Amino acid sequence: MSDNHKKDVDHISGVETTGHEWDGLKELNNPLPKWWLNVFYLCILWAVGYWVIYPSWPLISGYTSGVMGYSQRADARAAYEEGIAARAEFADKIVAADLSEIESTPTLLEFAQANGAAAFGDNCAPCHGSGATGAEGFPNLQDDTWIWGGTLEDIHTTLLYGIRSGHDEARVGEMPAFGRDELLSREEITQVANFVASKTGLEPEAGADLAAGETLYADNCAACHGEDLTGMQEVGAPSLMSANYLYGKSVAAIKAQVTNPRNGVMPAWTGRLDEATIKSLAVYVHSFGGGQ
Amino acid sequence: MSADTERAAPGDDQEWFASAKKIYPMAVHGTFRKIKWALLLLTLGVYYFLPFIRWDRGPNAPGQAVLVDLEGRRAYFFFIEIWPQEVYYITGLLIIAAITLFLMNAVAGRLWCGYLCPQTVWTDLFLFIERKVEGDRRERMALDRAPWTAEKVGKRALKHVLWLLVAWWTGGAWVLYFSDAPTLVHDLATLQAPFVAYAWIGILTATTYLLAGHMREQVCIYMCPWPRIQAALTDENALNVTYRWDRGEPRGSLKQNKALERQGLPAGDCVDCHQCFHACPTGVDIRKGAQLDCIQCGLCIDACDTVMLKVGKPTGLIAYDTDENIQRRVEGKDSVYKIVRPRTVIYAGFIALVGAIMLGALLTRDFAGISVLHDRNPIFVRLSDGSIRNGYTVRVLNKRNYERFFMLHVEGLPAETSVSAVGIERTFADRPVIDIGPDRTRELRVLVTVPAGAKLPESTDVTFRLTESVMGEVVTADDYFKAP
Numbered sequence: 086m087s088d089n090h091k092k093d094v095d096h097i098s099g100v101e102t103t104g105h106e107w108d109g110l111k112e113l114n115n116p117l118p119k120w121w122l123n124v125f126y127l128c129i130l131w132a133v134g135y136w137v138i139y140p141s142w143p144l145i146s147g148y149t150s151g152v153m154g155y156s157q158r159a160d161a162r163a164a165y166e167e168g169i170a171a172r173a174e175f176a177d178k179i180v181a182a183d184l185s186e187i188e189s190t191p192t193l194l195e196f197a198q199a200n201g202a203a204a205f206g207d208n209c210a211p212c213h214g215s216g217a218t219g220a221e222g223f224p225n226l227q228d229d230t231w232i233w234g235g236t237l238e239d240i241h242t243t244l245l246y247g248i249r250s251g252h253d254e255a256r257v258g259e260m261p262a263f264g265r266d267e268l269l270s271r272e273e274i275t276q277v278a279n280f281v282a283s284k285t286g287l288e289p290e291a292g293a294d295l296a297a298g299e300t301l302y303a304d305n306c307a308a309c310h311g312e313d314l315t316g317m318q319e320v321g322a323p324s325l326m327s328a329n330y331l332y333g334k335s336v337a338a339i340k341a342q343v344t345n346p347r348n349g350v351m352p353a354w355t356g357r358l359d360e361a362t363i364k365s366l367a368v369y370v371h372s373f374g375g376g377q
Numbered sequence: 378m379s380a381d382t383e384r385a386a387p388g389d390d391q392e393w394f395a396s397a398k399k400i401y402p403m404a405v406h407g408t409f410r411k412i413k414w415a416l417l418l419l420t421l422g423v424y425y426f427l428p429f430i431r432w433d434r435g436p437n438a439p440g441q442a443v444l445v446d447l448e449g450r451r452a453y454f455f456f457i458e459i460w461p462q463e464v465y466y467i468t469g470l471l472i473i474a475a476i477t478l479f480l481m482n483a484v485a486g487r488l489w490c491g492y493l494c495p496q497t498v499w500t501d502l503f504l505f506i507e508r509k510v511e512g513d514r515r516e517r518m519a520l521d522r523a524p525w526t527a528e529k530v531g532k533r534a535l536k537h538v539l540w541l542l543v544a545w546w547t548g549g550a551w552v553l554y555f556s557d558a559p560t561l562v563h564d565l566a567t568l569q570a571p572f573v574a575y576a577w578i579g580i581l582t583a584t585t586y587l588l589a590g591h592m593r594e595q596v597c598i599y600m601c602p603w604p605r606i607q608a609a610l611t612d613e614n615a616l617n618v619t620y621r622w623d624r625g626e627p628r629g630s631l632k633q634n635k636a637l638e639r640q641g642l643p644a645g646d647c648v649d650c651h652q653c654f655h656a657c658p659t660g661v662d663i664r665k666g667a668q669l670d671c672i673q674c675g676l677c678i679d680a681c682d683t684v685m686l687k688v689g690k691p692t693g694l695i696a697y698d699t700d701e702n703i704q705r706r707v708e709g710k711d712s713v714y715k716i717v718r719p720r721t722v723i724y725a726g727f728i729a730l731v732g733a734i735m736l737g738a739l740l741t742r743d744f745a746g747i748s749v750l751h752d753r754n755p756i757f758v759r760l761s762d763g764s765i766r767n768g769y770t771v772r773v774l775n776k777r778n779y780e781r782f783f784m785l786h787v788e789g790l791p792a793e794t795s796v797s798a799v800g801i802e803r804t805f806a807d808r809p810v811i812d813i814g815p816d817r818t819r820e821l822r823v824l825v826t827v828p829a830g831a832k833l834p835e836s837t838d839v840t841f842r843l844t845e846s847v848m849g850e851v852v853t854a855d856d857y858f859k860a861p
Contacts, residue, residue, distance in 0.1 A: 103391065117393035120601060136592045216754030228766075229756040286763070295743060327465075327761035328829070372799065375760070 115141075172200075176361035184237040187368050194368065201369025204362045208354070217373055221333055224351055229375035230329040234318040236377050241367040247322065247353035248273040255353060258321030262343025269305065271344075277301040281325050284314055290336055389729050397595055399521070400660040402504060403514040407679025416492050417501055425546065428553035434458075437815040439780045445555050451816070456737065460776065463814070469735040473728055478603075482610040482722035484716055485697060486617040490603065491674035497509065497545070499589035501539055502659065510536040514655060540590045543584065548581030594659035598750055600827075604669045611667075614715045618673045619698040620653075620664040623706045628664075631688055646690050651697060656680035663695055746774030747843045749854040756859045763829030765860050771798070771823045773843060775813040782846040783811045785823070789839040791831045792857055798823045808844070825858060833860040 093102045102111040139151040175196040187193045212223045219225035233243050233256050246254040263269040280298025281290040309322035316324035332342050354363055380722045418637040432442035444453040452459040481488040510530050511517050523529055552574045564570040588596055623649035634644035661671045682692040702712040743854050752768040775781050784805055798809040799822040813819045842852050
């Protein structure tokens with residue numbers, strides 16, 4: 086302490102003040118411990134080490150990369166490649182196993198479900214919906230109404246080659262355009278539509294000739310849709326007894342479909358998705374609860 | 378205040394940072410020292426040896442009494458097994474711990490700081506080692522001043538080696554709480570233990586050595602928030618380690634005070650021997666009154682009592698007492714001690730309440746569990762026969778150490794409703810029977826189908842009820858059944 090300055094000591098605590106005064110209030114000087122200051126200096130040193138080791142300072146075009154060459158991008162890429170490698174192991178097993186084996190092996194099933202869910206969101210959801218419930222003209226995959234079959238194999242085949250997709254192996258089945266091609270008259274279409282309606286729980290239109298409709302059905306429709314209206318999956322003729330009609334369930338919708346049928350297309354996925362992913366999708370769709 | 382003190386120049390000759398003054402606590406003997414040794418042996422004994430206590434839980438569970446199984450996501454404490462979703466028991470423990478701290482403060486000041494805090498206990502142990510190697514206060518001070526002779530180097534080296542050994546054992550005991558202790562000890566010794574075990578031993582060795590060997594009272598004074606908090610929790614009726622200035626003042630040497638007495642003048646009992654602050658592990662002069670730096674370990678009481686006995690005066694010049702009582706004695710009234718007062722009763726009541734709630738929760742704890750999540754998309758599915766199906770993700774918990782079977786009912790829907798769980802073949806009375814391995818959870822996809830024709834509202838409240846096959850234990854979860 087230099088003698089030039091008198092110590093200003095607080096009377097009550099006996100502690101020297103800093104000499105700073107604000108409206109009569111004075112600050113006591115209780116010095117912090119030196120080690121505290123040293124920790125602060127250590128932190129500064131730590132920061133310097135950080136600059137040397139890690140990327141830190143921005144430059145005009147780029148940045149200081151640090152002696153370790155650390156990069157988050159490289160980290161992310163490594164993690165990505167690790168994921169691909171981990172996936173490859175399972176993907177190989179999925180390719181080698183048959184579909185029912187995948188479903189009965191918990192580890193493969195788990196992989197197939199996760200893989201299928203991701204692929205479904207990317208490729209199938211635009212038409213079939215994110216919840217796989219479809220829409221008018223796009224089949225609901227959650228229910229148990231299957232036009233081309235709901236077994237694992239059926240679903241797999243549909244996924245591979247599609248429906249009316251143009252692929253050589255595609256499922257092809259076409260409903261004749263009874264109205265447009267004048268195979269049936271408007272009157273006859275009304276009769277047959279009302280007959281189908283009466284059989285499947287819909288209210289037929291008043292005064293409809295159901296007997297004539299039955300005859301017309303037997304002559305024109307039963308070959309594919311079956312005498313008991315339960316359809317034929319081999320040719321993609323839907324069951325007319327189902328509560329779920331692809332193009333709507335009403336007399337008007339049935340008439341429209343008989344007059345000028347819509348024959349929707351599902352693309353072939355072979356060649357677009359790898360084998361493991363297509364198999365995963367088949368298992369995933371089958372597991373919704375409506376699979377056969 | 379004079380003009381020139383007001384104009385005192387701020388700073389250039391002032392110290393903003395000061396080196397910590399080294400403290401050389403003197404050895405004392407007495408009641409509180411004995412209590413502290415006993416508590417030290419007890420707490421360290423528990424800490425170092427608890428992981429080796431075995432507890433038989435049957436074939437599918439670890440046999441360690443206290444174990445935090447991070448990998449298996451279970452915590453074991455004797456007969457209690459906690460799953461991750463039951464961490465609220467920890468919350469309860471923390472609440473009890475906090476209120477117990479408050480209660481300690483209301484009854485007798487910083488009992489935690491003085492006797493139980495790990496910083497205090499390990500510092501005490503490190504001081505004991507230091508004293509055994511380098512001698513008591515005066516010898517240590519002399520050794521510090523002494524030149525670096527071979528003897529000094531030897532003593533210093535021995536002290537630090539012993540400190541490091543204790544610190545290393547401290548870190549070693551810590552990791553034993555997270556893995557099977559005997560196995561881990563074997564693996565550690567044969568260098569087969571996982572890296573993380575060595576890393577934690579290293580970290581705790583470093584912190585113990587640094588905090589108990591070198592930082593000591595600096596931890597209490599500068600790092601710990603508790604001294605600040607406890608100052609707000611004490612009151613005029615709380616017992617604290619107190620210098621009874623009503624009896625001690627005016628202080629003076631034995632000779633001076635005797636001379637005063639002969640002249641018929643007032644003389645205090647304090648002989649100003651400085652033993653109280655030579656014994657103090659934080660370097661406090663207790664005669665200045667209650668202060669932040671004082672951890673209330675009671676060692677100054679022992680130091681003072683020793684002196685009082687020697688000079689033939691009654692002990693207890695420094696003792697657990699209250700400011701209130703000193704004031705009363707100055708006024709000629711009797712001392713009063715009020716341990717039972719609203720503050721302590723409320724704290725104790727709160728501890729009892731939280732304890733009772735936790736005990737109740739433990740005693741009625743379910744050994745099974747179910748949680749249900751309704752599918753968000755689709756909310757419902759109409760099947761080809763017109764029936765309505767809802768999908769749920771159901772997670773079933775079996776907290777017993779053996780495989781169990783649960784029957785799943787869904788209540789609140791028409792009798793013809795069918796319930797199936799994907800992957801479950803076994804049924805009883807048309808209801809799925811779910812088997813779960815010991816100490817496991819199982820996630821299932823459950824499909825509930827209500828036949829066509831049942832006129833259901835848009836949403837029906839349903840209850841998922843799991844019934845255990847042998848003991849009949851029942852757990853339930855509520856959800857909804859959605860219809861068009």
